[in-house]
Amino acid sequence: MLSPRSLLTALSTAALVAVGLAAAPPAQAYGYFSVHTFERGSGAPVPYVCYSVEDLGAGGTLASACDNDGDGMVLLETHADECGDCRVHQSLPDLPTGEKTPYLLAPDQDGGWHPYVFHNYLKPYLEVGYRDAHTEVGLPGACMTVHEKEPSGGAFAGCDGDAPNGENGDHDGERNAVIRTARLPHDGDYTVATTNRFLPTGYVKPDPVDLYAPPAEPGDVVTHTFELTGTAGIAVRAVDARRPRKAVKGACYVVRDRTLGGASLGRFCDGSVRSGLAGDEDQAANGVLTLVLLAGGHEYVIKQRSVPDGYRVTKKATVVTAVSGESTVVTVRTSRR
Numbered sequence: 001m002l003s004p005r006s007l008l009t010a011l012s013t014a015a016l017v018a019v020g021l022a023a024a025p026p027a028q029a030y031g032y033f034s035v036h037t038f039e040r041g042s043g044a045p046v047p048y049v050c051y052s053v054e055d056l057g058a059g060g061t062l063a064s065a066c067d068n069d070g071d072g073m074v075l076l077e078t079h080a081d082e083c084g085d086c087r088v089h090q091s092l093p094d095l096p097t098g099e100k101t102p103y104l105l106a107p108d109q110d111g112g113w114h115p116y117v118f119h120n121y122l123k124p125y126l127e128v129g130y131r132d133a134h135t136e137v138g139l140p141g142a143c144m145t146v147h148e149k150e151p152s153g154g155a156f157a158g159c160d161g162d163a164p165n166g167e168n169g170d171h172d173g174e175r176n177a178v179i180r181t182a183r184l185p186h187d188g189d190y191t192v193a194t195t196n197r198f199l200p201t202g203y204v205k206p207d208p209v210d211l212y213a214p215p216a217e218p219g220d221v222v223t224h225t226f227e228l229t230g231t232a233g234i235a236v237r238a239v240d241a242r243r244p245r246k247a248v249k250g251a252c253y254v255v256r257d258r259t260l261g262g263a264s265l266g267r268f269c270d271g272s273v274r275s276g277l278a279g280d281e282d283q284a285a286n287g288v289l290t291l292v293l294l295a296g297g298h299e300y301v302i303k304q305r306s307v308p309d310g311y312r313v314t315k316k317a318t319v320v321t322a323v324s325g326e327s328t329v330v331t332v333r334t335s336r337r
């Protein structure tokens, strides 16, 4: 006769090889079976899971145990001769460190005697970026909140660069224009809202967005980038250097944001059709290039690049500081050939 210990070993080994095979009832009199949990995607063992076994026939809990040694497996002893109609339920207590589990619960498993194997998804998390809509340069330091829609409730609050603080704070630990949340309580729908405090200056607070966060495997992350615009405008007038009342129509310019390290907004032409943020707001070749939705307080460098026949490109750049809610007029004197 096998000792209980060697029987356990034998059962455990049998459990591992029997995964996915038809249930072959092992020595029922002893009432042992193994339960394993693995991470979806990686197949890594999931430690510290607890289980309870419900008797669906007679009712009541037949056994319960936790994976206290953290190897991803427990042997459950039911103290019953038979367990033909069992349901195994997982629970995910806090980790020994006191942190919440990074895993989502796996569904209950029904069945008779067989090795039970659970595959758990990870809880999802978000990475939310902020960048200037014109230059696509990242804007560090923004703050946001994340609310779960159902069941409704706050799930996260933090600012880019904050130290992680429980579920809150920035979990990438860097001031890098991206806020990484902790793993969220559930998969599901979340609303991400930018808060007024510590919004990068010169920009308008963006509307909240709804994001669906599905169950995650390792490496999965839900991302969103807020494209921030401001309320400042610049009107670039090109005039004849000799006759300042004469508009020079159809000139083109390259605009750079000096505040964002000289990043280019692109090439803009007086009279070009507007498409998104590109083009001329007034869409008329009238001698004025109208730039809108710029960041208040930023310094823009405007350089003429092409002019109508008969004129010479003005090489000297114009530097102007945009003002929120205003359109600042600058004049580029353009000489004849």
Ligand SMILES: [Ca+2]
Residues within 6 Å of the ligand: 066, 067, 068, 069, 070, 071, 072, 073, 074
């Ligand atoms: Ca164990």
Ligand SMILES: [Ca+2]
Residues within 6 Å of the ligand: 160, 161, 170, 172, 173, 174, 175, 176, 177, 178, 179, 180
């Ligand atoms: Ca960050």
Ligand SMILES: [Ca+2]
Residues within 6 Å of the ligand: 270, 271, 280, 282, 283, 284, 285, 286, 287, 288, 289, 290
């Ligand atoms: Ca125009």
